[in-house]
Amino acid sequence: MPFDKSQTNLFDLTSIKELQFFKEHPVIKDGLQLALNHVYTQHVRSQHSKEFQIKNAAWTKLQNHLSEQLTQYKKSSSSSSLIETSYNDLLFDYMLPERIKNNLLENVINVNLVDDSVWSKLLPGQTQITKQDKLNYLLSQCYKYIYQQETLPLSISLNDTDTLDTVNILNPAQWFSETRKMKRHIIMHLGPTNSGKTYRALQRLKQVERGYYGGPLRLLAREVHDKFKKEGVRCNLLTGEEIIEDLDSRGNKAGITSGTIEMIPLNTKFDVVVLDEIQMMSDPDRGWAWTNALLGVQAREVHVCGEPSTYKILEKIVQMTGDKLTLNEYDRLGKLKVEDKSLKHNYKNLRKGDCLVAFSKKKILDLKLDIEKKTKLKVAVIYGSLPPETRVQQANLFNNREYDILVASDAIGMGLNLSIDRIIFTTSMKFNGAEMMQLTNSQIKQIGGRAGRFKSKCKDTSEESIGYISAMDGKILDNIRSGIEAPMTDLTKVIIWPTDVICSQLMIRYPPGTQLHFLLTTLAERLEQDESGIFELSDLGNKLAAIAMFEHMDDISFFDKLRLSTAPVKDTPLVKQAFIEFCETIAKRETRGLLSYKLPFHYLTYNCIPNESVSLEKYESLYNIIMLFFWLSNRYPEYFVDIESARDLKLFCELVIFEKLDRLKRNPYMLNFRSPR
Secondary structure, three states, X not given: OOOOOOOOOOOOOOOOOOOHHHHHXXXXXXXXXHHHHHHHHHHHOOOOHHHHHHHHHHHXXXXXXXXXXXXXXXXXXXXXXXXHHHHHHHHHHHXXXXXXXXXXXXXXXXXXXXXXXXXXXXXXXXXXXXXXXXXXXXXXXXXXXXXXXXXXXXXXXXXXXXXXXXXXXXXXXXXXXXXXXXXXXXXXXXXXXXXXXXXXXXXXXXXXXXXXEEEOXXXXXXXXXXHHHHOOOOOEEEOOOOXXXXXXXXXXXXXXXXXXXXXXXXXXXXXXXXXXXXXXXXXXXXXXHHHHHHHHOEEEEEEEEEOHHHHHHHHHHHHHHOOXXXXXXXXXXXXXXXXXXXXXXXXXXXXXXXXXXXXXXXXXXXXXXXHHHHOOOOEEEEOOOOXXXXXXXXXXXXXXXXXXXXXXXXXXHOOOOOOOOEEEEOOOEEEOOOOEEEOOHHHHHHHHOOOOOOOHHHHHOOOOOEEEEEEOOHHHXXXXXXXXXXXXXXXXXXXXXXXXXXXXXXXXXXXXXXXXXXXXHHHHHHHOOOOOOOEEEOOHHHHHHHHOOOOOOOOOOHHHHHHHOOOOOOOOHHHHHHHHHHHHHHHHOOOXXXXXXXXXXXXXXXXXXXXXXXXXXXXXXXXXXXXXXXXXXXHOXXXXXXXXXXXXXXXXXXXXXXXXXXXXXXXXXXXXXXXXX
């Protein structure tokens, strides 16, 4: 053995001058010895015997790792130019702890090739960074990685007395320890659609220095942002795909932000936070964002706006968090009336200002084409996979009565101001991903409640706003009437998603390399034992499908995988393939622009607009890929660059989709129909 592995803790390099490594790099030996001594004194010494035992085990692993690399060292065949390219182009790539461990000697040799600007970020507060400081950093990072990832997890006993319960997994309210130190005031604004509840909460938000509006859609966040700006209230915009900072003359950012619910920073202190559409807590896919925000946001006042069906479950949650609770109830502004007769599938019974509701893109576009063919009415369409900007354009055409009729999915139930006189249900059934199901009473009330909204003409007269509800036939109308008149059904479950802190506590109870899907599945099973019976993990079907696309990529860290599991990936082959390529970029730590990927952006030309062989669905997929690129760029700005080009592609994609809808002659989903959406 080339090393004298005695019982002494300090590693001695003086007796191994004959090693090839030190023959080639004699000046490094002393610095490496000092760095090893630094690691021992700074990280290994401990007054607690149990703690020292674990740290000393990691220290031994570090010695063995260094011993192996030194004895197996061969002169690198890589040219200095290649090494410089690696360091300068990838920046922090070689400075990640696992990379430092795997390439320890290469990092030691080339320690001065890393740019000074990188070292200033790695060692903040040091005005003069010496080569010894750099070596100390490298060895310390290598030790920390071995300690945290390879030694500590194996030191935790996995017997019956040390289970998942030790991290309080069954009480999600305790996942947010800093928030639990605060005494918050939860103020509920509950009422039906079109009752002014969100307006009241926003009035309070305007009055504070630090606040956040959390909405369900980028459209709503943008609407609040623009409204505040018009009223002279400084406001930032923060969504998964877009960041706009309102800076004053001194470069100070505005204290109020409007954004999507997923983007609320739970480690920032606010005066007021508004959580809109709080009933979304029960949504199997996105509900976690509302629940985690309600449990974790650090604000003196938290205003929640939503349906009365949330009151009882909100009351239970507030009892768990120990916060103060105030309830404000609101009545609908205007009346809602279910008509006595249906339309009997006769388009002659349609009136300008009607909105027909259907639940698949195929049916929506069928209705548009059929109505325009058999009447002189012009039809706008709105459904979920349309770009938000296209939905706004279609809504404006309808509101301004340039188009007479609107055909829409339940996407109208949230996020758009629409001047709808009458809602017409074309069906009372909806595909839930597995089978056709009757609409719930809550869904019927939410959709039907959009009738009579946005009645600006009623503000200046004594005329009362009345929204009407009808259906295409009598049987559907009877079902809708029953839903509208049914008593409110209380929410019984809310969806959650584990925080990074919870996941890190769970990780150390399993061996290194434990897969994310196993951890999440175990967590879901344990939550079934929740005594309160109200918390449920986000739908694992979609999450595990997304995780399967990148879980095999070992160079993506556990926490990056957890973050990527919430990426907005549409279930189409083109989007999923693009997402895999984006994940590979993260794994390889490359720097790439959107146009560097082999994706069919050549379809974004004027020539393709009248070409019906290039489907509308292809452009919707391209749009989702572009927005996914923005989502990733906001989280990994060092990897996903050239945002201007991506923005140009986005604008042109929106143009093509709008034009193809406007010129639609036949249903593009007729031959490519799989399931309702």
